[in-house]
Amino acid sequence: MRLMVTGGAGYVGSVVAAHLVEAGHDVVVLDDLSTGHRDAVPEKAEFVRGRVQDAAGHLDASFDAVLHFAASSLVGESVTHPGKYWHNNVGGSLALLDALRTHGIDRFVFSSTAAVYGAPEVSPIPEDAPSAPTNPYGASKAAVDQLIASYCAAYGLRAVSLRYFNVAGAYGRYGERHTTETHLIPLALQVPHGTRGSVALYGTDYPTPDGTCVRDYIHVADLADAHLLALDATAEGGAATGHLVCNLGNGTGFSVRDVVDAVRAVTGCAVPTHEAPRRAGDPPVLVASADRARELLGWRPSRTSLEDIVADAWSFLREGEAGR
Numbered sequence: 282m283r284l285m286v287t288g289g290a291g292y293v294g295s296v297v298a299a300h301l302v303e304a305g306h307d308v309v310v311l312d313d314l315s316t317g318h319r320d321a322v323p324e325k326a327e328f329v330r331g332r333v334q335d336a337a338g339h340l341d342a343s344f345d346a347v348l349h350f351a352a353s354s355l356v357g358e359s360v361t362h363p364g365k366y367w368h369n370n371v372g373g374s375l376a377l378l379d380a381l382r383t384h385g386i387d388r389f390v391f392s393s394t395a396a397v398y399g400a401p402e403v404s405p406i407p408e409d410a411p412s413a414p415t416n417p418y419g420a421s422k423a424a425v426d427q428l429i430a431s432y433c434a435a436y437g438l439r440a441v442s443l444r445y446f447n448v449a450g451a452y453g454r455y456g457e458r459h460t461t462e463t464h465l466i467p468l469a470l471q472v473p474h475g476t477r478g479s480v481a482l483y484g485t486d487y488p489t490p491d492g493t494c495v496r497d498y499i500h501v502a503d504l505a506d507a508h509l510l511a512l513d514a515t516a517e518g519g520a521a522t523g524h525l526v527c528n529l530g531n532g533t534g535f536s537v538r539d540v541v542d543a544v545r546a547v548t549g550c551a552v553p554t555h556e557a558p559r560r561a562g563d564p565p566v567l568v569a570s571a572d573r574a575r576e577l578l579g580w581r582p583s584r585t586s587l588e589d590i591v592a593d594a595w596s597f598l599r600e601g602e603a604g605r
């Protein structure tokens with residue numbers, strides 16, 4: 282297939298683009314490099330530097346489908362600069378969906394997030410849990426999910442929204458290198474890497490077994506597998522007859538302390554920690570029910586061990602720089 286991957290110079294988009302290229306697809310990456318890296322785009326993919334807001338000019342009827350990763354995704358920034366999130370995430374997605382209509386492209390895969398749920402009472406979280414985001418980032422993604430649903434209903438678009446829980450790990454030379462890093466695993470690995478002294482534990486008085494927040498960590502390569510299956514599901518007669526929403530997580534929760542222990546085990550480094558105040562808006566526990574992805578997409582995550590996830594992120598951090 283001929284595919285456009287928006288945000289394909291970013292962390293998740295580059296890993297998925299690499300999987301698509303390996304599966305034999307013809308991939309065009311559209312990315313404005315606002316947080317991505319030109320050298321993260323797979324060699325066999327075509328690169329177009331541009332914004333999703335201008336996608337109409339970069340798409341044409343030869344494309345079979347679009348996978349949409351491009352977004353602003355810093356929760357804290359979304360609270361202080363909400364306009365950026367409504368413009369880039371909702372405005373950008375709206376322009377992109379209109380470009381699909383213009384060119385008669387009817388297959389779409391979208392990066393949604395667990396942040397659409399807010400802090401739900403139920404665990405593991407099913408897709409039909411109420412959407413009650415606690416920050417503009419999550420709200421913008423929830424709005425795009427609704428936008429997609431309405432375009433599917435009215436215009437015959439076939440789309441899958443994949444709601445990722447905590448993505449981590451790396452895939453060969455493709456991995457996480459955000460200039461502004463907020464995610465626990467890459468931050469914790471900076472300690473053995475020698476660029477950070479200790480790991481902050483944001484809150485140690487949560488109602489969880491060890492007092493720190495619990496999350497569902499999913500390997501980025503398992504996430505990529507789900508995207509290829511979601512793409513298949515948007516084929517005529519596939520599982521996504523209209524708009525299909527699927528959570529992606531392993532269904533297992535790990536605390537912040539569990540993650541630090543895994544970093545110690547993988548790296549052999551002591552990794553000091555220090556207690557810090559709770560981070561605003563952090564739900565105590567976020568664990569996915571991903572039964573729907575298993576049943577309807579046939580997804581079978583295979584890299585579910587936290588230590589394996591951390592080990593791949595560690596290899597990327599240590600060896601990746603040499604290759605870039």
Ligand SMILES: NC(=O)c1ccc[n+]([C@@H]2O[C@H](COP(=O)([O-])OP(=O)(O)OC[C@H]3O[C@@H](n4cnc5c(N)ncnc54)[C@H](O)[C@@H]3O)[C@@H](O)[C@H]2O)c1
Pocket residue numbers: 287288289290291292293294311312313314315316317318331332333334349350351352353354369373392393394395444445446447448449459
């Ligand atoms: N990483 C996670 O844990 C996680 C969890 C849930 C959802 N998501 C979603 O997955 C997607 C990818 O996340 P990521 O961690 O790879 O982020 P990232 O910042 O590494 O990648 C985003 C990419 O999109 C590009 N981009 C941003 N706005 C653009 C625009 N208007 N036009 C063109 N390109 C633009 C950036 O340059 C970057 O390369 C995002 O939509 C994010 O909201 C990520």
Ligand SMILES: O=c1ccn([C@@H]2O[C@H](COP(=O)(O)OP(=O)(O)O[C@H]3O[C@H](CO)[C@H](O)[C@H](O)[C@H]3O)[C@@H](O)[C@H]2O)c(=O)[nH]1
Pocket residue numbers: 354394395396397445446447448463464465466468480481482483484494495496537560563567
């Ligand atoms: O230095 C740190 C960094 C993080 N944490 C904690 O570690 C856990 C995981 O934090 P991350 O920032 O790695 O991930 P989040 O759970 O906050 O965010 C993830 O889930 C969100 C949904 O709530 C969004 O989808 C977001 O894109 C995705 O990365 C949180 O409890 C956080 O408070 C620390 O204790 N110390």
